Amino acid sequence: xxxxxxxxxxxxxxxxxxxxxxGDQRAYGLLVLKYQRRIQRLIGRMVRDVDLxxxxxxxxxxxAYRALHQFRGDAQFYTWLYRIAxxxxxxxxxxxxxxxxxxEGFLANDxxxxxxxxxxxxxxxxxxxxxxxxxxxxAVVNAAxxxxxxxxxxxxxxxxxxxxxxxEIAAAMNCPVGTVRSRIFRAREAISARVxxxxxxxxxKRW
Amino acid sequence: xxxxxxxxxxxxxDLVDGQLISADCAQAFDALLSDRRAMQTWHAYxxxxxxxxxxxxxxxxxxxxxxxxLERRLADEPVRPVVIQDNRVPxxxxxxxxxxxxxxxxxxAGLAGFALVGAVGLNLWTPTGLQGDAQIAVQxxxxxxxPKSLVAAETAAGTMLRDERLDELMAAHRQLGGHSAxxxxxxxxxxxxxxxxxx
Amino acid sequence: xxxxxxGVTAQxxxxxxPVVNETPLNAWLxxxxxxxxxxxxxxxxxxxSSAGMASARIWHxxxxxxxxxxxxxxxxxxxxxxxHNDQVVTFFPQSKIAVAEVRESLGLFPDLLKSSDSSIGDFxxxxxxxxxxxxxxxxxxxWLQPKDMMxxxxxxxxxxKTGLIIQLQTLDLKGKVLEQSAFSELQLGAVVNVAKLTRxxxxxxxxxxxxxxxxxxxxxxxxxxQKPVDGFxxxxxxQRPPIAxxxxxxxxxxxxxxxxxxDGVATVSLFVEAFDGRRHTREGxxxxxxxxxxxxxxxxxxxVTAVGEVPLATLSAFALALERKK
Numbered sequence: 001x002x003x004x005x006x007x008x009x010x011x012x013x014x015x016x017x018x019x020x021x022x023g024d025q026r027a028y029g030l031l032v033l034k035y036q037r038r039i040q041r042l043i044g045r046m047v048r049d050v051d052l053x054x055x056x057x058x059x060x061x062x063x064a065y066r067a068l069h070q071f072r073g074d075a076q077f078y079t080w081l082y083r084i085a086x087x088x089x090x091x092x093x094x095x096x097x098x099x100x101x102x103x104e105g106f107l108a109n110d111x112x113x114x115x116x117x118x119x120x121x122x123x124x125x126x127x128x129x130x131x132x133x134x135x136x137x138x139a140v141v142n143a144a145x146x147x148x149x150x151x152x153x154x155x156x157x158x159x160x161x162x163x164x165x166x167x168e169i170a171a172a173m174n175c176p177v178g179t180v181r182s183r184i185f186r187a188r189e190a191i192s193a194r195v196x197x198x199x200x201x202x203x204x205k206r207w
Numbered sequence: 208x209x210x211x212x213x214x215x216x217x218x219x220x221d222l223v224d225g226q227l228i229s230a231d232c233a234q235a236f237d238a239l240l241s242d243r244r245a246m247q248t249w250h251a252y253x254x255x256x257x258x259x260x261x262x263x264x265x266x267x268x269x270x271x272x273x274x275x276x277l278e279r280r281l282a283d284e285p286v287r288p289v290v291i292q293d294n295r296v297p298x299x300x301x302x303x304x305x306x307x308x309x310x311x312x313x314x315x316a317g318l319a320g321f322a323l324v325g326a327v328g329l330n331l332w333t334p335t336g337l338q339g340d341a342q343i344a345v346q347x348x349x350x351x352x353x354p355k356s357l358v359a360a361e362t363a364a365g366t367m368l369r370d371e372r373l374d375e376l377m378a379a380h381r382q383l384g385g386h387s388a389x390x391x392x393x394x395x396x397x398x399x400x401x402x403x404x405x406x
Numbered sequence: 407x408x409x410x411x412x413g414v415t416a417q418x419x420x421x422x423x424p425v426v427n428e429t430p431l432n433a434w435l436x437x438x439x440x441x442x443x444x445x446x447x448x449x450x451x452x453x454x455s456s457a458g459m460a461s462a463r464i465w466h467x468x469x470x471x472x473x474x475x476x477x478x479x480x481x482x483x484x485x486x487x488x489x490h491n492d493q494v495v496t497f498f499p500q501s502k503i504a505v506a507e508v509r510e511s512l513g514l515f516p517d518l519l520k521s522s523d524s525s526i527g528d529f530x531x532x533x534x535x536x537x538x539x540x541x542x543x544x545x546x547x548x549w550l551q552p553k554d555m556m557x558x559x560x561x562x563x564x565x566x567k568t569g570l571i572i573q574l575q576t577l578d579l580k581g582k583v584l585e586q587s588a589f590s591e592l593q594l595g596a597v598v599n600v601a602k603l604t605r606x607x608x609x610x611x612x613x614x615x616x617x618x619x620x621x622x623x624x625x626x627x628x629x630x631x632q633k634p635v636d637g638f639x640x641x642x643x644x645q646r647p648p649i650a651x652x653x654x655x656x657x658x659x660x661x662x663x664x665x666x667x668x669d670g671v672a673t674v675s676l677f678v679e680a681f682d683g684r685r686h687t688r689e690g691x692x693x694x695x696x697x698x699x700x701x702x703x704x705x706x707x708x709x710v711t712a713v714g715e716v717p718l719a720t721l722s723a724f725a726l727a728l729e730r731k732k
Contacts (some may be wrong), residue, residue: 012225015236025281026240032274033250036259037264054273061277065284086482094450094463130267138262141255159224160256166226185220192251196259199251204270367665372685373711376662377698380675380713382509383666388559389438389550389574 013077021069028068032061035078039085046089050130056092060085137198144191152190155183214238214245223252247271420698431527434548435670436560441569444468449541449592450480455585457695467598477601488607495607495614504612508618526670529553529637538563541592550671554577556671556720558697564594576697579717585697620645627663629678631727636719637669667714667724668711674714676724690730691718701725 010123013034019027036057043056064084071080145153151173166184170177218235239245250270257264446468452461461480466473475489487495489509496505537548541673550560559581563573573588580715624630624643646662662679686709692700699714701721710728712721 012222019236019240024240025278028240028281029246029274029278030249032277033246034253035275036270037266041261041263054268057273058277058280060281062284065281078305083484093482132265134265135262137254137265138258141258142262142263143230143286145259156259158301166224181217181226184224185217188220188223188252188255189216191255192248195254196247196251199247199254199266199270200313202266203271373692373700376675376677377676377700377713379485379664380666380673380698381674382507383642383644383664383675389562389571389671 012143017068017071017077020065027066028061031077036061038078039081042082042085043089046086049095052092056085057087060088063088133198133202137195140194140198141191144194147198148187148190151181152187155180156187156191159184214242214248216248219245219248223249223256348375407452427610430671431530431532434532435526437569438564438571441565442466442571443473445568445570445594446596446598447570447592447594449589451477452590453585453587455696461590466596467603467604468599469600474600474607476606476695486606490604490607495609497609497612502612504614506609506614506616525637529557529669530671535561537566542591543592545572545596547657554636555717556723557669558584562589562670562673562714565594570594584695606665618647622663622664624665625731628728629663629665630731631724632729635667635674635723635727636675638720638724639666639669641666641668641673672715674716674721674724674729676714677711677713678705678707678728681707681722691721706730 013031016027016031020031039060040053040057043053043060044050046052047056060081063175064081067084071077081131145156148156154173155169158164158172159166169180169184173180174177214235219239222235222239239249254264254266254270411650431676448463448465452459453465454460460480463478463480464475466475468474473489473491475485475487477489479485482497486499488495488497492509494507494509496507498504529552531553533549533551534606535549538545538547540563545563546563548562548564550562552559558579559577561573561575561577561583562571565572572592573586575583576585578584590681600638617715622643622645623638627643627645643666644664646664648660660680662677665676665678667674681704686702686704689703690701694700694704697715698713699718699721702717703710703712703725705725705728708730710725712724714721714724
């Protein structure tokens with residue numbers, strides 16, 4: 001089955017949502033693999049117990065799955081998922097505390113800035129091994145970036161950090177779109193080659 | 208050296224960015240979904256992107272194990288009713304338990320909680336959606352060509368056509384409908400939980 | 407942290423009687439009505455029907471005559487409703503809009519009972535169904551049974567000590583549940599930080615919108631009911647301003663009149679606007695699930711929409727009785 005897939009990231013989320021609603025749960029897996037780390041970080045800011053963070057995260061994705069048929073493609077999937085995560089976490093917190101005091105205000109998390117979280121919020125403490133594993137992965141990514149040729153590094157920075165489209169990157173780097181695509185691919189390959197062994201170690205076995 | 212992927216990594220790369228350049232990649236989603244190894248690549252590329260944006264997003268445990276656990280739970284989820292376009296609306300009567308104190312809407316798949324959407328004309332139910340003690344009487348209405356202000360919306364019951372003007376009037380009705388003993392807190396809260404759609 | 411406790415009314419203590427088949431209806435209605443106003447509670451509220459489910463968190467405190475309430479949606483468009491007596495503000499954080507309005511209908515119920523031609527008992531009767539534990543509270547279950555086919559029945563779970571309604575089912579003419587509203591969890595007499603709750607009504611950072619609702623009379627608008635609908639009394643008439651078209655909708659070019667009726671338990675609104683052939687194309691009813699029904703009808707150069715938690719026959723009666731004054 002061939003489809004014309006649109007060029008913006010939002011729309012590829014929408015395609016995955018559509019496929020899930022049409023009955024393909026595996027498509028949902030791709031969305032989970034894409035967003036779980038952001039959701040875990042979000043919940044980790046609200047909840048201290050790391051096991052609970054994992055449970056709430058699972059619950060969030062279950063609830064989102066159940067409500068997926070209502071997701072209208074005109075909004076960002078992540079925004080919608082975000083709200084479900086916040087509500088799920090609050091519900092868990094209320095149940096646990098059984099404390100009728102007023103919630104922190106349901107506006108509190110709406111201006112979460114992902115790339116630069118300014119406040120000093122406590123983050124769920126995984127325990128030394130997990131923290132070490134995460135730090136290792138971050139270190140490896142940074143090292144791999146340093147080792148990249150400048151043009152590959154620039155292309156992947158413009159894409160991943162600045163969020164530019166291929167066309168915009170082509171204009172910024174004064175090269176054809178095909179070259180942009182190739183550079184981003186080679187950059188990702190180089191970095192993930194170094195990260196994969198660490199990811200595999202976390203999983204424990206070939207998945 | 209890894210075995211050759213069913214899906215070239217270049218295509219996965221394109222999918223990560225929502226780009227589809229070549230005809231080969233048009234089938235990439237299908238292939239990606241049936242290839243666990245390709246999904247690992249998808250995962251790795253996204254980890255790279257996340258970590259570049261913030262080191263806090265580096266996974267501290269196995270993301271793939273998380274997904275596996277989730278998939279086991281999703282396998283238990285009920286299959287969502289299939290939407291069938293049917294202009295005939297069935298009138299279904301059943302047995303109401305006179306002392307029913309717990310009322311369950313069994314056709315709703317879970318307690319995610321979702322916006323109540325008004326619908327005009329088409330109530331779409333499938334027989335598989337109605338079970339057990341939660342039998343529902345459905346009123347048939349005449350279906351006429353849809354006026355312009357109808358919007359298709361997804362609800363648990365399937366696709367419903369939603370009349371925005373009617374939503375506005377219903378909200379207005381609820382706003383001023385507090386003249387009843389039963390309206391507080393049930394009525395006011397009921398109104399409050401429904402509101403918002405028409406604004 | 408403030409502990410706010412509101413005294414149980416004399417009505418409340420008078421109701422501590424053994425369960426009987428027929429309870430004085432008006433006293434019972436007043437009790438459940440007052441309980442909601444004068445108790446302090448917090449909980450999660452869920453409304454469910456064939457059309458779907460919606461839920462919210464609620465905090466309610468009172469201090470003698472003053473009430474403060476906050477309702478936060480847990481489903482649908484994110485919104486929070488803050489109420490101080492009859493001043494209501496609805497916050498929409500996504501658009502940073504706050505809609506401020508006065509809902510004078512709240513609190514009118516006792517006046518309804520006091521009026522000399524109050525006749526709720528002609529149209530409803532109360533039957534006690536026994537006791538049941540629900541959401542962690544001992545409650546008495548009642549059946550508010552309509553005496554005719556013009557209104558719905560209700561099954562009511564009322565908390566024993568205060569009378570607060572914990573669960574409410576709206577029953578259609580066959581006794582089937584159309585809609586259920588209930589606390590899925592509830593803390594009565596909760597300890598609530600009133601100062602913090604009050605502060606949550608602050609509109610800083612929001613664009614405040616005040617919908618322009620003019621109080622008027624049906625008479626002044628040129629309308630009358632040629633024949634009243636059994637049990638329903640007019641509660642008020644309002645004029646709503648024209649609505650700008652939104653997102654594919656067409657809005658309305660003219661004012662819309664809203665004429666509100668109640669039988670003490672159910673409410674009906676009659677909306678009348680100028681007929682517009684492009685928008686007003688479907689007469690008849692629309693079933694959206696739940697207890698609220700609608701009926702649309704053209705009346706000469708006007709378009710009438712009747713909305714209410716009543717059977718269709720009742721909406722029909724209203725729509726047919728409405729006529730232009732001569």
